[in-house]
Amino acid sequence: xxxxxxxxxxxxxxxxxxxxxxxxxxxxxxxxxxxxxxxxxxxxxxxxxxxxxxxxxxxxxxxxxxxxxxxxxxxxxxxxxxxxxxxxxxxxxxxxxxxxxxxxxxxxxxxxxx
Amino acid sequence: xxxxxxxxxxxxxxxxxxxxxxxxxxxxxxxxxxxxxxxxxxxxxxxxxxxxxxxxxxxxxxxxxxxxxxxxxxxxxxxxxxxxxxxxxxxxxxxxxxxxxxxxxxxxxxxxxxx
Numbered sequence: 001x002x003x004x005x006x007x008x009x010x011x012x013x014x015x016x017x018x019x020x021x022x023x024x025x026x027x028x029x030x031x032x033x034x035x036x037x038x039x040x041x042x043x044x045x046x047x048x049x050x051x052x053x054x055x056x057x058x059x060x061x062x063x064x065x066x067x068x069x070x071x072x073x074x075x076x077x078x079x080x081x082x083x084x085x086x087x088x089x090x091x092x093x094x095x096x097x098x099x100x101x102x103x104x105x106x107x108x109x110x111x112x113x114x
Numbered sequence: 115x116x117x118x119x120x121x122x123x124x125x126x127x128x129x130x131x132x133x134x135x136x137x138x139x140x141x142x143x144x145x146x147x148x149x150x151x152x153x154x155x156x157x158x159x160x161x162x163x164x165x166x167x168x169x170x171x172x173x174x175x176x177x178x179x180x181x182x183x184x185x186x187x188x189x190x191x192x193x194x195x196x197x198x199x200x201x202x203x204x205x206x207x208x209x210x211x212x213x214x215x216x217x218x219x220x221x222x223x224x225x226x227x228x229x
Contacts, residue, residue, distance in 0.1 A: 105157030
């Protein structure tokens, strides 16, 4: 069976500090990977998606970046965090990029920038 | 433009009462529609999805949804609410963009179940 791991679960970081959130998927190969940010009352905002190693698409220009160094690893980073980066970050994977396949989500990371 | 709208950011029902969470979409292509549930501080879990075929879709935990093309709706229902149904629910729609089919999520509806 497939599993997705996301860590850390919670993180408190000062403004201007770097960020690295990691997500790994087990039990499948060549998954489509996603980073979402969830803000209260605003639903899920797609930040990045990746259809393969080294292939990253950015949905929203911002202070964040993503990388996919391995097939089942997806990393969300920032060089200098802003207060507005606070939120709940979710990693997800799908088997392919067809619209009828559901997404499987990690448990999320609650990031608070202080 | 393609989008999904969830009417009501908060819904309260009594335990045992009907649950109705509304979702309307707009899409220029045949829609694929999803409902996800999120419990506090957790990721999202798929409840059900509609792709093709029968328009009444049954999901986990007694939930079901009906795709109504004429109304561009995909409302989520459950005949009798249980305390464990208290969570946030997200509707999502397949968004076709070039060769890559993205899925966009609604803003969510928080369901409160009153004992």
